[in-house]
Amino acid sequence: MIKIDLLEKKPLVDRLKEYIDVFVVELLIFSIVLVGVFWSMYLINRNLSYQDEIITKEMDILSTFLRPLERRYAQIKKNKKDIDDVINKVNSVLESKKLVSLYYRFMIEIEKSIPDDCWVKSFRFDNTKNNIVIEVNALRSTSVNLFVRNLSATDLFSRIQLTEVASDTEKSYEISTFKLFVQINRDSIES
Numbered sequence: 001m002i003k004i005d006l007l008e009k010k011p012l013v014d015r016l017k018e019y020i021d022v023f024v025v026e027l028l029i030f031s032i033v034l035v036g037v038f039w040s041m042y043l044i045n046r047n048l049s050y051q052d053e054i055i056t057k058e059m060d061i062l063s064t065f066l067r068p069l070e071r072r073y074a075q076i077k078k079n080k081k082d083i084d085d086v087i088n089k090v091n092s093v094l095e096s097k098k099l100v101s102l103y104y105r106f107m108i109e110i111e112k113s114i115p116d117d118c119w120v121k122s123f124r125f126d127n128t129k130n131n132i133v134i135e136v137n138a139l140r141s142t143s144v145n146l147f148v149r150n151l152s153a154t155d156l157f158s159r160i161q162l163t164e165v166a167s168d169t170e171k172s173y174e175i176s177t178f179k180l181f182v183q184i185n186r187d188s189i190e191s
Contacts, residue, residue, distance in 0.1 A: 099127060106132060106156065106184075113150035115143040121177065132157075132182040141167075141176050151182060159183035 103125055110120065117139040124133040138144055144162065151160050164179040 109154050109156050110134065110151070113147060113154065115146050115150075118143050118147055130184045130186060132180075132184065134180045134182060136178055136180065138176045138178070139173060141165075144176065144178050148180070151180075156185055157182045158185040 106125065107123075110123075114120070114136070115138070118136050119138075120134060121137050122133075122135040126132070136144075136147065138147075144165070148160050148162060151157050160183070161181040162178060163181055164177070166177045168175050168177065
């Protein structure tokens, strides 16, 4: 059998030249791709820097609008606090006025109810407990019952409790001292 080599044998130098040509082409394509990647990264970075600069400028512009608004908000907050303080003071004055008028009503009713031979030694009004403590001096002991009966007839007081009775003799008069706890009827006050 005879072998015929139809393919031409290229010398080693020519084969190396072909490999080098292919390598150069591949290296050229690789460098073009590499330059393209770096160029796109540069463009993206430049675009992001430009957008960052725009955002920074807009933030500066908005902060110039925000500063006066923050000062105005702080002033409004302070004014609101001052208004709340004034409202609290006005409410306390109105409550005090209401208590004074209530105190006055109690005094008028007690004056109407007290007999002629009695006088009030002390008067203590406790709004939190809804009661009044009255200490009264009288020349006659029967005046105590009359005073309690007269207070019971008013609609301002709901329960009257006599707690202490004492007698003292001064000069030629016998003076009886008694203490009353009077419960306030809130329904008649609020009407």
